[in-house]
Amino acid sequence: MRRALFWLALAAVLIALPQGLSLSQQEMLVFLTINILLVASYRLLTLTGEWSLAHVVIMGVGAYASALYAAHFAVPVPVSMLLGAATAAGVALLLSYPLFRMKGFYFLIGSFAAGEIIRLLWRRFREPFGGPRGLTRIEPMPSFDLGVWHFDFFLPASYYYLVLAVVAVSLWTLWRIEKSPVGLTFHAVHWQDSLAQAAGVNVRAWRTLAFVIASGFAGLCGALGAHYLGTANPQAFGVEQMVFVLTWAIVGGTATFHGPILGCIALTVLNDVVLRGLGLEQARPMAYGLVLILAVLFLPKGLEDLLARALRRLRGAGARTEPAP
Amino acid sequence: MSRALLEIDGLTMRFGGLMAVDGLSFRVEHGAIHGLIGPNGAGKTTTFNLISGFYRPTGGAVRLRGEAITGLPMFEVARRGVVRTFQHATLFAEMTVLENALVGTHMRFRPSIFAALAGLDAGDRRAARARAEEALDFFGLLGLAQTRAADLPHGHQRALGMAVALAAGPDVMLLDEPFTGMNPEETRRMMGLMRKLQAAGVTLLLVEHDMQAIMGLCDRITCMSFGRLLAEGSPAEIRRHPAVIEAYLGTGGGHAA
Numbered sequence: 001m002r003r004a005l006f007w008l009a010l011a012a013v014l015i016a017l018p019q020g021l022s023l024s025q026q027e028m029l030v031f032l033t034i035n036i037l038l039v040a041s042y043r044l045l046t047l048t049g050e051w052s053l054a055h056v057v058i059m060g061v062g063a064y065a066s067a068l069y070a071a072h073f074a075v076p077v078p079v080s081m082l083l084g085a086a087t088a089a090g091v092a093l094l095l096s097y098p099l100f101r102m103k104g105f106y107f108l109i110g111s112f113a114a115g116e117i118i119r120l121l122w123r124r125f126r127e128p129f130g131g132p133r134g135l136t137r138i139e140p141m142p143s144f145d146l147g148v149w150h151f152d153f154f155l156p157a158s159y160y161y162l163v164l165a166v167v168a169v170s171l172w173t174l175w176r177i178e179k180s181p182v183g184l185t186f187h188a189v190h191w192q193d194s195l196a197q198a199a200g201v202n203v204r205a206w207r208t209l210a211f212v213i214a215s216g217f218a219g220l221c222g223a224l225g226a227h228y229l230g231t232a233n234p235q236a237f238g239v240e241q242m243v244f245v246l247t248w249a250i251v252g253g254t255a256t257f258h259g260p261i262l263g264c265i266a267l268t269v270l271n272d273v274v275l276r277g278l279g280l281e282q283a284r285p286m287a288y289g290l291v292l293i294l295a296v297l298f299l300p301k302g303l304e305d306l307l308a309r310a311l312r313r314l315r316g317a318g319a320r321t322e323p324a325p
Numbered sequence: 326m327s328r329a330l331l332e333i334d335g336l337t338m339r340f341g342g343l344m345a346v347d348g349l350s351f352r353v354e355h356g357a358i359h360g361l362i363g364p365n366g367a368g369k370t371t372t373f374n375l376i377s378g379f380y381r382p383t384g385g386a387v388r389l390r391g392e393a394i395t396g397l398p399m400f401e402v403a404r405r406g407v408v409r410t411f412q413h414a415t416l417f418a419e420m421t422v423l424e425n426a427l428v429g430t431h432m433r434f435r436p437s438i439f440a441a442l443a444g445l446d447a448g449d450r451r452a453a454r455a456r457a458e459e460a461l462d463f464f465g466l467l468g469l470a471q472t473r474a475a476d477l478p479h480g481h482q483r484a485l486g487m488a489v490a491l492a493a494g495p496d497v498m499l500l501d502e503p504f505t506g507m508n509p510e511e512t513r514r515m516m517g518l519m520r521k522l523q524a525a526g527v528t529l530l531l532v533e534h535d536m537q538a539i540m541g542l543c544d545r546i547t548c549m550s551f552g553r554l555l556a557e558g559s560p561a562e563i564r565r566h567p568a569v570i571e572a573y574l575g576t577g578g579g580h581a582a
Contacts, residue, residue: 173442176441176442177438177441177442180436180438180441180442180446181427181434181436181441181446181449181450181453182436182437182438182441184420184424184427184428184436185428185431185436187417187419187420187424188417188420188428188431191417191418191419191420192415192416192417192418194379194399194411194415195411195415195416195417195428195489196428196431197398197399197400197403198377198399198400198403198408198409198410198411198490198493199403199408199428199429199431199432199489199490199492199493200400200403200404200408200431200432200493201400201428201431202398202400203400209438213438
């Protein structure tokens with residue numbers, strides 16, 4: 001009952017959210033929502049214990065693929081977005097053959113190299129990737145009417161609702177996966193891969209599965225962003241963006257589903273509200289670095305731990321204020 | 326003579342210049358508790374790792390019911406019915422006791438993403454849980470199902486390692502030094518559990534230092550030294566065997582190969 005009320009309230013807030021905001025703030029909200037899915041999909045990969053540096057490039061694969069399908073094959077944009085996600089998952093499957101011969105640090109470096117190769121291919125081939133300047137004038141999402149509501153996806157508020165719906169369904173999917181026996185197997189692969197193997201788990205296949213699913217959702221994020229921005233270029237999917245994703249995950253904490261999401265929201269607010277308010281946008285990397293260091297020093301379990309402690313205290317206080325019989 | 330369930334035939338493992346296991350052959354009969362002993366460095370654990378697929382042997386064969394399983398990866402060996410446990414308490418330390426056992430049911434109820442998303446795996450989840458709880462109950466761990474595995478006392482952790490293996494439904498369970506670090510009381514209890522496993526139809530092959538335990542428990546013992554077979558027989562035969570006594574006590578000058 002309480003849980004249902006919580007979700008209803010959250011849905012109401014999320015739907016009402018763009019109303020009080022300026023256009024640029026609404027735009028921020030679009031990207032924040034996409035980034036939430038990006039970092040949540042990244043967490044699925046980290047469940048198996050592997051940290052990749054190719055996640056943002058894979059997101060770019062989704063963006064490029066979706067844009068190209070829409071431009072060259074006249075695929076309707078919603079369909080091309082799904083195809084873009086599938087392409088990202090397919091590229092991840094291909095990459096998994098060399099990458100999962102490695103583990104831990106070697107996998108990390110290998111994934112970085114694989115990502116850079118993809119980015120170099122985008123730069124090198126003007127056809128069809130547009131070279132260093134990337135793709136421009138990407139097909140926008142067609143507007144559509146839903147009875148009384150008219151959605152013009154040039155407007156950030158409308159696009160926000162589209163993204164919100166897609167991200168909500170995706171997060172629900174990721175959540176179901178994590179809480180199922182599939183998620184348990186991912187955890188098993190992470191904590192003791194030899195014991196998991198002794199129980200008959202094909203560890204490499206399960207690592208690949210997590211990588212492919214996570215990449216599919218990353219690709220979806222890329223497609224959602226590209227059809228809104230109208231552009232996709234190699235710089236947008238560079239290692240700097242990847243470091244932001246890592247920072248969100250580490251600052252938020254990766255032990256829970258909501259940890260990385262908290263990190264993403266907190267740092268986006270810090271960046272887009274506080275720094276922009278102070279006119280210090282140039283200081284973004286420095287601020288992220290500072291937050292990362294502070295988090296590692298003083299909040300090693302991430303913001304999720306802070307939230308858990310706050311909730312415990314709140315519950316404790318609630319229990320105490322209940323009238324004695 | 327009945328056909329052996331597990332047959333080790335000329336198994337050889339070379340690490341660079343070191344012959345860790347050198348042409349080792351022995352057979353494990355169906356339903357037996359079979360001990361593999363030998364002085365430190367005899368190659369027992371290497372043999373174990375070769376049988377379970379943790380290492381790929383340089384030569385020789387491992388056959389299960391006459392079918393070669395040599396050099397298969399560990400999960401494939403497990404799927405054919407040979408499940409191992411590990412030295413020390415190798416567990417999913419961050420998971421609960423029940424979750425550990427649930428991972429053991431992986432082979433029987435292979436998790437599927439699509440079934441999980443469509444909510445079609447409710448029956449499997451129930452059955453997997455029942456099986457996991459049965460395995461925990463077998464080792465007297467059911468009351469601790471919600472405890473974090475890392476918080477269990479040592480003896481219980483060893484038992485949980487075996488419960489995970491049992492949940493996998495093995496024909497042969499390989500136990501790697503199951504009595505290490507146990508006090509006499511825990512050892513006695515562990516021996517009782519192994520007899521109970523045998524009664525449940527599981528064939529056991531164990532590597533062990535603890536002579537006391539192994540003499541009282543095993544139906545048959547294979548003793549190895551420097552990678553080779555030294556002697557094989559019943560506990561009484563092994564106890565009297567001059568080569569075994571020499572290998573363990575080092576009487577006299579050289580070593581009988």
